[in-house]
Amino acid sequence: MSPTEILAKLVAFDSVSSRSNLSVIRWIGDYLAGHGVAAAIIEAPGGEPKANLWASVGPDRDGGIVLSGHTDVVPVEGQPWSSDPFTLRDGGDRWFGRGTSDMKGFIALCLALVPEMLKRKLKTPLHFAFSYDEEIGCLGAPNMIAEIGKRFRQPRVAIIGEPTELKLGTRHKGCYSFTTTITGKDGHSSQPERGLNAILAAAEVATELGRIYDRLRHDGPFDKSFDPPHSTINLGRINGGTAVNIIARSCSIEWDFRGVPGVTPSAVLESLQRFVDGDLLPRLKPAAPEAAVITKPRVAVPPLIEEHDGAAETLLRLLTGQNDSFGMSFATEAGQFQSAGLSAIVCGPGSIQQAHQPDEFILKEQLVAGEALLRRVIDWAEKN
Ligand SMILES: [Zn+2]
Structure with a gap:
């Protein structure tokens, strides 16, 4: 499936944080299973109908790269949308829909590249970490992150694909x-x-x-x-x-x-x-x-503390050619990964200016650039 086809599927799940995200997690799990990739579903404690998903491609070893995204989205109530927020709509140079920027666009790119990841002989494993309840205080990811180094291999780097227009977010409050x-x-x-x-x-x-x-x-x-x-x-x-x-x-x-x-x-x-x-x-x-x-x-939600010459920033500087980094005004799951011993950075397609807005959109060129970056991550993982 193309990134756009997957994005249309993901947007169609009304995974507003106040509701269950199980149907979108199950769809992602089935998609991965269809490519022979086994996913671990980490259910929310207390029987809440929500879950995280963790899956790995490549060798079974430590030192991998996490591609992190949240499956929940913010509500649409009271916002003047021009069309159904849960139907991906072509707007010429952009795609409209709740979650297109924040952050189903990134997840769609990760999933679309699974066949490419499987074709290569990766030396460094790539992990997907897709969470719930990020938008209401990063409540979902901790019980998945708690399994890192136990049930899951210990990765070295986490790339949180929140919308930064692919700039390098190295710190937040x-x-x-x-x-x-x-x-x-x-x-x-x-x-x-x-x-x-x-x-x-x-x-x-x-x-x-x-x-x-x-x-x-x-x-x-x-x-x-x-x-x-x-x-x-x-x-x-x-x-x-x-x-x-x-x-x-x-x-x-x-x-x-x-x-x-x-x-x-x-x-x-x-x-x-x-x-x-x-x-x-x-x-x-x-x-x-x-x-x-x-x-x-x-x-x-812990801060993302600037790592001077950290592994994540070093890798993304190499892959993007960027030398600048910035401090974000919004909190993410990055600090939670950092607290678990990973080097973490925030870098994903789309703009935070669009997130949480009526008529949220992602520019098509952002999806193209995001795909190119993920392909460079795959290239790097094949060689290193
Ligand atoms: Zn987000």
Whole structure:
């Protein structure tokens, strides 16, 4: 099958992260089986109907190259699409469809080149690592990555095919999200002093997070390869109260922290906790002994830390002829592979400007260039 035919198949699976990805994983598994390549399906823990897929081509040894992609896509609800997002549409110089850039285009290229990989006598194995739930916090890949060096051979390099227009993404921030829940005491709204209003307390927590963010903006640490060059805090959602005539008993804030490499969220959490324990709770407890402010982690995606002269960057510099690299504004699974001892880089066809947008597309020339790059990877794996 051609890359376009495979891309049309992949786009047709509505694999939005909130739904199962099993049908697209099974299709990929069947496609590989049709070429005699056995795939391992790594199911999500807890019986969730989702799975990763790992497959290898070439010799059974360590030191291979991982080609990594995620099978899930972001939702289309509320977006003004000009045509069905799950039907690949020819737009002249581009293909429209959800996931064309992010990142079924890359997976389609990998699969289309399987016959070519099998024809060669590869010295270096090539591995496919296709995950689920990347878009909601890189939740799927870890239980596949955990098998590296155990059930699966230990590769040396991971190429994460997220859309970079085939430029070399060598670093990105870590992304950590949290829910802070404030508990007060309910009562009739006519007598606010008999209860403890959790919304008012949450407003203080929100303001404190804003102050902590101001310090990060002004005092750093800074890394000029990112835009913005400092770590960030964003409050994304607030949810609290029951009705206008009831004192709000509970309120929660969902927020995220994106740290420049080397900066973990622990300093932010400690700052917040100092405010809560030293200032806020002592003022709340007299009104309601049950008052509480609890922060729980939701998602933790490690940063991709720049590797100076790392194996992945060295290989892709050689294969692409590029000397420049860049820091990405978005988080990927690359840091998770790096944490497992692989040298990791982000490089794939399509543009992040198109990702997550209505009428997402990939330029046909990007698919052509991506195929050429993968052919050079295959050439290299045959010789080295
Ligand atoms: Zn992506």
